[in-house]
Amino acid sequence: MGISGFEPDFVVGLEAVREDHGLRLAQLGGRRLSGFALVRFVDDGDWFADCPVVLDFEGVRVEICHWKFDELSIGWNTIDTTAAITGWEDSDFTPAWSGADVRLEPYVGQLLRDVSLLEWRAPGQDLADGTVAVEFAFDAGCFRIGNGLDENTIEVGEPDPEYVKHRLSG
Template identity: 25%
Template sequence: MLGIKDYNPKFYTDKNEFIKEHGATLKSLIGSNLREVWTVHEASDGEFWADCPVILLIGEKQLEFCSFKDDEIAVTWDEIDLKETVDWYGDQELNLEWRKNAIENTALFIGRQIEKIEVIEMTQEAIDAKDNLIHSNVWLSGLGFSVRECYVSIFNTFDETGFSFSKKENLIYTKV
């Protein structure tokens, strides 16, 4: 999937199902060091290719986070071989490559111990024109990591992966 050999993510929309499947493994990472962040970039201009998974090396685990659709996230463990080339659906014009610690602010959290991990949900309100009622939708959005005095989250930005270095008021954070 996504031009990555042997990558078969399962996408989640429900926080409880996600925590049931991944909660124990995520909890086991607490106390481990966040060693590296791997992201895909276009080789010619260095542009971050946010459509591809983001890989966090934490302790001895490789956490692979992906956002592919508006309201879904996927986490896999140790499936992606960073030595393999990313072949974006056979597009010969793209020259994508994995880069280590290439996003801004990595020095704030690389090599530091994870103190807390959170599952992040986003709420969105919509007005139903038929009955003028406000409905709230809750979407599974991402993962947050407290690392000493720093915070880093990886999250779905409507079908791509983004990063944030602070908590947002309009999001719901659930500690794993």
């Protein structure tokens, strides 16, 4: 993807995510969201949802990226959002880091109350079954970075009832 410092380590399933990152995610509780970065296309401002979502909690950055139908990579303080994204010179699109997003902006400066992993559990045959989203809850509400079946999603407000919540902190 040409993102400086991004070396994803994808895992699958709730237990793998909890084992690899549960404690560090829980330790974010009590910190303020001080900023975030998303990759947007320079030409039209559209979000490039294939790239990681970087959330800064007072100097501790968590980097979340969903891939394929069920893989999730969580990184810690590795991505350089000040560096240009390379490898797109021959493309019709120019991606760049942005600190603008109407869904996330209301949470900047807010104290993180708790972090949860949400596991999608829908009855019957559902391609998303077992995918994991990471939810960040504040007094003003919550948002989650979920799996849009091969890209990230950002959802605000109460989660879909098909999610099973597994609290890590709070």
